[in-house]
Amino acid sequence: xxxxxxxxxxxxxxxxxxxxxxxxxxxxxxxxxxxxxxxxxxxxxxxxxxxxxxxxxxxxxxxxxxxxxxxxxxxxxxxxxxxxxxxxxxxxxxxxxxxxxxxxxxxxxxxxxxxxxxxxxxxxxxxxxxxxxxxxxxxxxxxxxxxxxxxxxxxxxxxxxxxxxxxxxxxxxxxxxxxxxxxxxxxxxxxxxxxxxxxxxxxxxxxxxxxxxxxxxxxxxxxxxxxxxxxxxxxxxxxxxxxxxxxxxxxxxxxxxxxxxxxxxxxxxxxxxxxx
Ligand code: MN
Numbered sequence: 404x405x406x407x408x409x410x411x412x413x414x415x416x417x418x419x420x421x422x423x424x425x426x427x428x429x430x431x432x433x434x435x436x437x438x439x440x441x442x443x444x445x446x447x448x449x450x451x452x453x454x455x456x457x458x459x460x461x462x463x464x465x466x467x468x469x470x471x472x473x474x475x476x477x478x479x480x481x482x483x484x485x486x487x488x489x490x491x492x493x494x495x496x497x498x499x500x501x502x503x504x505x506x507x508x509x510x511x512x513x514x515x516x517x518x519x520x521x522x523x524x525x526x527x528x529x530x531x532x533x534x535x536x537x538x539x540x541x542x543x544x545x546x547x548x549x550x551x552x553x554x555x556x557x558x559x560x561x562x563x564x565x566x567x568x569x570x571x572x573x574x575x576x577x578x579x580x581x582x583x584x585x586x587x588x589x590x591x592x593x594x595x596x597x598x599x600x601x602x603x604x605x606x607x608x609x610x611x612x613x614x615x616x617x618x619x620x621x622x623x624x625x626x627x628x629x630x631x632x633x634x635x636x637x638x639x640x641x642x643x644x645x646x647x648x649x650x651x652x653x654x655x656x657x658x659x660x661x662x663x664x665x666x667x668x669x670x671x672x673x674x675x676x677x678x679x
Contacts (some may be wrong), residue, residue: 408627410610422460440647444524451517459510465501466669467532467659469525472497477518483507485679487538494543498570502534504678541569553587576645583633599623599644606638
């Protein structure tokens, strides 16, 4: 039996807006937590006021990392300059490798009701930053699940209890959605040295003597097994784990490279129309 992984900090998200005016909660990529290697950003958008989401995220470029959209409720349409197009609905995930450069848009496909989803940015190591763009569009039914009396675990990426996740990743990362009944305990072995963060979207999760409440992110130590216990009400959380890349990060808006010179090159290439 391995030791239990310590929760070393709990942070709150920061309300902001992005895209063409989508209200969201930025959870990673804030002054409190700028980067948890390899995760560059985590946003939660959850609005039932169409005015807070209909404008969506019109065309914009990316280079050097991956963007992952996960919808809990609602429909989002992705379209990109490599010719990929797809709509994901409740429970679906889009895993896009921007690599050497892509221009995409993500637009809500509804004008009323709740739109609830997440965008996660996964960094890539230098050797993969200029890889060819790739797009994986996985609907709800394509995401493997492990369901017990107490837990409902959806595996977008990684491995849980012998079940492989849906997405191909270029770097060792895990991304799961865990829905737990009151008091249920979730345990998961994560390799030594990997970073782990847990975003609670409903209820609360206990990790040792720490409590991660709804809309908070728990950050964990790099050693031991993850153990979470739902509070006295049902709870839901996203679990993100990954091997640290350990390289310098140069970030400017939608471009994430290793050096400032590479950022300047990205801007120049984008303006010259060299993205896919
Ligand atoms: Mn984008």
